Structures are given as C-alpha cells and as structure tokens.
Ligand code: LP5
C-alpha cells in the first residue's frame with residue numbers, strides 16, 4: 001500500500017522517533033517521511049528524541065549516517081531544519097546538526113508564523129512532579145557535566161547510558177502515570193511568563209490537542225497545548241499553516 005501523502009504546510013514538526021538499530025521499520029518510515037515532505041514546507045522541526053540514545057557526535061554509526069544523509073537531502077531542497085534536544089539525545093552537538101544540514105535550537109523556542117505564534121519544547125521540563133527525573137535532568141543538562149562525560153571513552157559513555165536506561169525503566173514501574181505527564185501548573189506558568197497561548201511539545205507519548213480554558217487570552221479564547229506522539233505503530237507529525245494547525249498520524253508498515 002502506498003504511504004499517505006504528507007500534508008502540505010509551510011511548517012512540519014515531529015518528535016520522539018527514538019531511532020535505534022533494533023527498529024529498522026521506524027528508520028525506514030522516517031526516511032520515507034522525509035522524502036515525502038511536500039515542496040510547500042519551508043521549516044522542519046524535530047523536537048527531541050530523534051534518537052533512542054545519543055552519547056556524542058563522535059559515536060559514528062550507520063544509523064546516524066543514514067539519518068544525516070536523509071535530512072541533508074531535505075535541506076538540499078531548501079527546507080530549514082531545526083533540531084531540539086530531548087531527554088535521550090541532549091548530547092547531539094553542532095557537528096552532527098551540521099551533518100544533517102540543520103541547526104540546533106534551544107527550548108523554549110518561539111516560532112512566529114504569519115497569523116500565529118507558538119512556543120516549542122521537548123516537554124520533559126514540564127514534568128515537574130517527577131522529582132527524581134528533574135534532579136537527573138539538572139545533572140545531565142549542566143554544561144560542565146556534559147564536557148566531563150564527553151571526555152570519557154565511548155565504551156564507558158555507552159555503559160553509563162545503558163545503566164541510566166535500565167534505572168529509568170525500573171523507576172517507571174513504580175511511578176504513577178500522572179507523574180510522568182506535564183504538570184498543569186507548570187504549563188500555566190510557562191504560558192503566563194512567555195505570553196504565548198499556543199504551545200507544542202512531545203515527550204509524554206500522549207498525542208492530543210488540549211484546549212486550556214484557564215489560560216487563554218480571554219475566557220472565550222482558550223490556550224492550546226498540542227502534544228506530538230512517539231513513533232511506534234504510528235508515525236506522528238504536526239503542521240502549522242498560518243492560524244491553522246493539525247496533528248496527523250499514519251501507520252508504520254511492519255511495526
Ligand atoms: O525517556 P523515558 O520515557 O524512558 O524516561 C524519561 C526519564 N528518564 C530519562 C533517562 C533516559 O531514559 C536514559 C538516559 C539517556 C542518556 C543518554 C546520554 C548518556 C547519559 C548518561 C547518564 C549517566 O530521561 C524518566 C521520566 C520519564 O521520561 C517521564 O517523564 O520519568 O526519568 C527517570 O526515570 C529518572 C529516574 O527516576 C532517576 C534517574 C535514573 C538514572 C540514574 C543514572 C545515575 C547516574 C549517576 C552518575 C553519578
């Protein structure tokens with residue numbers, strides 16, 4: 001069956017592909033998706049967790065090469081590519097972004113499009129009820145910690161990353177589901193402090209469009225929180241075209 005067309009829009013956004021050697025079906029779906037991005041697209045955002053794990057740009061792999069080649073071809077079609085860090089691939093550096101023909105952006109990123117403005121994030125920073133994660137995040141997002149980590153041999157970095165994954169998976173078993181979602185107060189505070197009434201993020205793997213009646217510019221105009229889905233059985237993306245936005249998904253063949 002032919003893959004569905006990717007919706008025509010000047011801005012296309014994805015997140016949470018968690019690309020890894022053990023899921024070649026998702027890598028294929030990604031490469032195919034990139035090839036199908038319509039000519040109308042001017043800006044393509046990857047809002048974190050493109051990779052399942054990233055231990056440094058010097059960890060070359062066929063997967064990293066294939067992804068870079070695919071994105072570089074999109075850049076060659078005149079599309080601006082923006083990469084944001086996720087909680088799995090926050091060690092992606094400028095060198096790999098350049099190999100993809102893209103640019104690293106920090107969060108929250110203000111996206112101004114004709115007719116609307118959006119605040120883009122990975123989403124993990126809003127999960128403030130997860131105290132253990134917040135502590136882990138503070139440690140690994142510290143530039144000094146990252147410099148020290150990246151100075152270690154690749155095999156040692158891989159061992160630390162595997163250990164962190166195991167510990168994270170074990171911790172998830174005991175965490176109530178609400179803790180692993182965004183904290184509503186943190187969302188309201190972000191909206192208040194930024195002045196943006198439209199936010200879009202991934203991370204939680206709970207794709208949805210939320211209307212926030214307690215945070216809009218007026219009671220009649222709710223704020224909007226769009227959550228991208230992770231790529232597993234389906235691939236997810238959002239589009240923005242002026243004041244219009246959509247959240248789309250399509251089946252991943254062989255998943
Ligand atoms: O991504 P997901 O959904 O599985 O879980 C996240 C949070 N977990 C993480 C950790 C990552 O999964 C694994 C780390 C990737 C690192 C790549 C680079 C190498 C770094 C090496 C680090 C030593 O992001 C999870 C959240 C969940 O999202 C939902 O929001 O709950 O948070 C945790 O599980 C945190 C744990 O509760 C506590 C931390 C465990 C890791 C301990 C490492 C200890 C290292 C000590 C060094 C002195």
Ligand code: MN
Pocket residue numbers: 016048049086087088122124202203204
């Ligand atoms: Mn994530």
